[in-house]
Amino acid sequence: MSRLTSLPAGLKADPKGLGPFNFRDFGAWVLLTNDWGRWLMLDKPDFERFLSGRVPESDPLHAELASRGFLSGRLDFPDLAASYLKQTGFRHIPGPSLHMMVVTLRCNQKCQYCHSSVVDPSRTDTDMDLETAKKTVDFIFSTPNPSICIEFQGGEPLLNWPVVKFVVKYARAKAKAANRRLILALVNNFTLMTDDKLAFLEENAVSICTSLDGPADLHNKNRPFLGGGEAQPKVVSWLSKIMDRAKADPSKRHYLPSALMTTTRFSLPRGREIVDLYASLGMDQIFLRPLSPIGYAKRVWHEIGYDAADFVRFYEDTLDYILELNATGKGTIMERNALILLTKIVKGEDPGFMDLRWPAGAVLGCLAYNYDGRIFVSDEGRMVDHQGDPLFQVGVVGRDSWHEVLDHPTARACAAASNLETQPMCGQCAYKPWCGAEPVFHYEMQRSVAGQMPTSPWCFTHMGIFDALMKRLRDPQARRIFDAWLVRDQCKWQENDIIPSDDAVEAAS
Amino acid sequence: MSPKKKSRPAASRKPAAKKKAAPSSGLVFTLDLKKSGLEPALGAAYLMMDRAWVALEGDKVKTLIVALAPKPGVKAADLRADFEAELASQRLRWAVAKANRGVREFVAENAVALAQQKPAAPAAEAAPEQLTDEQRSEIERLIAEVESEIKDMNAKKAVADPKGVSPSWEAQQETQKGGAKE
Numbered sequence: 001m002s003r004l005t006s007l008p009a010g011l012k013a014d015p016k017g018l019g020p021f022n023f024r025d026f027g028a029w030v031l032l033t034n035d036w037g038r039w040l041m042l043d044k045p046d047f048e049r050f051l052s053g054r055v056p057e058s059d060p061l062h063a064e065l066a067s068r069g070f071l072s073g074r075l076d077f078p079d080l081a082a083s084y085l086k087q088t089g090f091r092h093i094p095g096p097s098l099h100m101m102v103v104t105l106r107c108n109q110k111c112q113y114c115h116s117s118v119v120d121p122s123r124t125d126t127d128m129d130l131e132t133a134k135k136t137v138d139f140i141f142s143t144p145n146p147s148i149c150i151e152f153q154g155g156e157p158l159l160n161w162p163v164v165k166f167v168v169k170y171a172r173a174k175a176k177a178a179n180r181r182l183i184l185a186l187v188n189n190f191t192l193m194t195d196d197k198l199a200f201l202e203e204n205a206v207s208i209c210t211s212l213d214g215p216a217d218l219h220n221k222n223r224p225f226l227g228g229g230e231a232q233p234k235v236v237s238w239l240s241k242i243m244d245r246a247k248a249d250p251s252k253r254h255y256l257p258s259a260l261m262t263t264t265r266f267s268l269p270r271g272r273e274i275v276d277l278y279a280s281l282g283m284d285q286i287f288l289r290p291l292s293p294i295g296y297a298k299r300v301w302h303e304i305g306y307d308a309a310d311f312v313r314f315y316e317d318t319l320d321y322i323l324e325l326n327a328t329g330k331g332t333i334m335e336r337n338a339l340i341l342l343t344k345i346v347k348g349e350d351p352g353f354m355d356l357r358w359p360a361g362a363v364l365g366c367l368a369y370n371y372d373g374r375i376f377v378s379d380e381g382r383m384v385d386h387q388g389d390p391l392f393q394v395g396v397v398g399r400d401s402w403h404e405v406l407d408h409p410t411a412r413a414c415a416a417a418s419n420l421e422t423q424p425m426c427g428q429c430a431y432k433p434w435c436g437a438e439p440v441f442h443y444e445m446q447r448s449v450a451g452q453m454p455t456s457p458w459c460f461t462h463m464g465i466f467d468a469l470m471k472r473l474r475d476p477q478a479r480r481i482f483d484a485w486l487v488r489d490q491c492k493w494q495e496n497d498i499i500p501s502d503d504a505v506e507a508a509s
Numbered sequence: 510m511s512p513k514k515k516s517r518p519a520a521s522r523k524p525a526a527k528k529k530a531a532p533s534s535g536l537v538f539t540l541d542l543k544k545s546g547l548e549p550a551l552g553a554a555y556l557m558m559d560r561a562w563v564a565l566e567g568d569k570v571k572t573l574i575v576a577l578a579p580k581p582g583v584k585a586a587d588l589r590a591d592f593e594a595e596l597a598s599q600r601l602r603w604a605v606a607k608a609n610r611g612v613r614e615f616v617a618e619n620a621v622a623l624a625q626q627k628p629a630a631p632a633a634e635a636a637p638e639q640l641t642d643e644q645r646s647e648i649e650r651l652i653a654e655v656e657s658e659i660k661d662m663n664a665k666k667a668v669a670d671p672k673g674v675s676p677s678w679e680a681q682q683e684t685q686k687g688g689a690k691e
Contacts, residue, residue, distance in 0.1 A: 006594040013601045019643055020609035035613055081619030093622035162658040169651050173644045426554045428602045454559040
């Protein structure tokens with residue numbers, strides 16, 4: 001079967017009068033979409049009438065098609081332009097918003113799938129030094145986006161805590177001096193967290209994110225502790241502690257921790273258990289993330305990896321369980337992939353998610369800074385370098401200017417390769433308004449930054465998630481739950497008003 | 510020289526001479542590009558790549574020779590029908606795209622114009638000189654503090670490892686293996 005789906009056999013189509021559209025056949029019904037993010041689900045007979053120009057003006061369907069830009073003679077240009085801008089506004093914002101600082105490559109865990117290409121805790125030579133940290137912050141503030149999010153990554157960033165503290169203070173001072181909006185986030189495994197560190201992070205409004213793959217045996221198998229011992233109880237303990245603090249003190253509500261879950265082969269049969277754990281901890285969301293064959297995961301793919309179809313089945317089953325919990329009042333947990341895509345599809349807005357946008361986030365939306373000051377198009381690009389291929393390096397802090405980074409041949413190649421208009425299959429896909437292509441992933445998987453979409457696991461996975469959501473959007477009960485999620489959703493983190501201002505941070509500290 | 514070879518025009522003889530032999534399980538057919546159009550034919554061939562290995566030859570004006578070899582798990586007998594279905598969809602998709610190219614460009618231009626009406630981003634780059642004296646001295650104090658902390662941290666590492674994180678993964682594994690053997 002065609003990945004894009006085909007026309008019904010023998011259908012006589014008349015393109016005259018049809019506006020620009022892509023379609024996807026779901027059997028009894030067909031999804032229509034257009035560049036401007038407008039969409040419509042048509043029963044098959046209506047789709048056939050639409051294609052053959054047999055929808056009379058007196059038919060309510062005619063008005064429906066016209067209002068969404070599917071009839072070429074009835075286009076409301078200002079409305080469609082506004083809609084297009086609303087969902088692709090990121091293309092008009094200069095410079096990256098997300099800056100990932102790898103303050104050390106050292107880590108005290110040896111995760112099966114580690115994307116981050118970590119090294120042993122004894123390798124202090126992979127710590128970012130103070131001078132590089134300062135130059136990195138200076139470079140970040142030389143980029144033109146009015147909003148800046150600095151995300152501390154590693155390795156385990158708490159192993160280079162003094163530099164984390166310095167960057168927090170220095171970046172806050174620079175943001176205040178330049179009247180720039182600053183968001184700070186720390187990705188850590190909680191095993192080295194202390195009360196003092198937590199107090200500092202709270203006082204300085206640094207949001208905290210961790211990894212939680214599920215029940216102890218699963219988490220510990222995926223993410224073994226160096227030297228033995230169980231990592232999962234520490235994660236659960238700190239998550240619970242921070243959640244309790246937030247509940248007890250409304251001023252700390254802003255810093256509710258989030259957790260990321262990575263799906264390995266061992267996770268596939270355990271979706272319900274994983275969701276139950278997240279729900280029991282009071283987590284607002286769970287992010288069912290597929291494993292990427294990048295970094296160490298590529299080497300052990302035969303042990304922990306799976307086919308894209310396996311992930312899509314896991315996703316659908318687990319999403320249905322989450323919807324069941326919501327429908328029966330047993331839980332209110334939301335799924336993050338769904339939130340990101342529904343924000344695009346239903347609200348027509350951009351949720352600021354770098355992996356699903358075009359051109360890709362690489363350089364235009366995000367940058368990653370290695371401990372040694374080298375700049376990469378993304379954290380995944382940095383990991384490819386760690387495996388010995390520096391293709392995705394686009395500069396060095398203190399040496400190259402923002403304009404040199406932006407104009408780097410690799411930056412331009414990533415932008416061109418991820419333009420879905422020029423991708424032969426993506427340009428015709430019904431999900432084009434909301435999807436994206438990832439140059440680093442495709443370089444790793446298919447040795448091409450453009451990729452080959454008919455055989456791309458990236459495409460298969462995301463198409464599967466889109467399909468799952470579209471099918472459920474037709475179910476009134478699921479739609480009600482999705483709508484309620486969107487009201488609660490906080491996934492617009494970049495422009496989220498609940499993130500405190502710098503003044504509020506100052507007042508709190 | 511056989512009559513068949515003698516009657517073949519030069520334009521089609523050249524690609525035929527270069528043509529790679531199709532696998533025994535595959536199929537080869539010729540498309541009339543005046544009927545199908547080049548873009549739809551190329552599009553259909555591209556979409557077949559999840560099911561077949563595809564090789565294309567021809568003059569790209571009049572004819573396209575399509576060779577399809579099924580990938581594992583795909584029946585060769587299904588490939589021709591699959592290709593025809595892809596081609597029919599491609600014809601419509603390309604016809605709609607071409608007919609609406611001007612409209613799409615016009616809306617995109619309007620969106621860009623709309624974006625440019627919005628207030629420009631604030632000037633970037635807060636140079637260190639823009640920091641207040643108070644902020645500069647605070648940062649200098651912070652740098653001194655962090656340097657001291659790093660020095661202390663490194664000194665402590667040399668003598669103590671309270672969290673047990675310094676031994677390498679490999680060393681730990683060796684220790685565990687050794688223990689198990691005993």
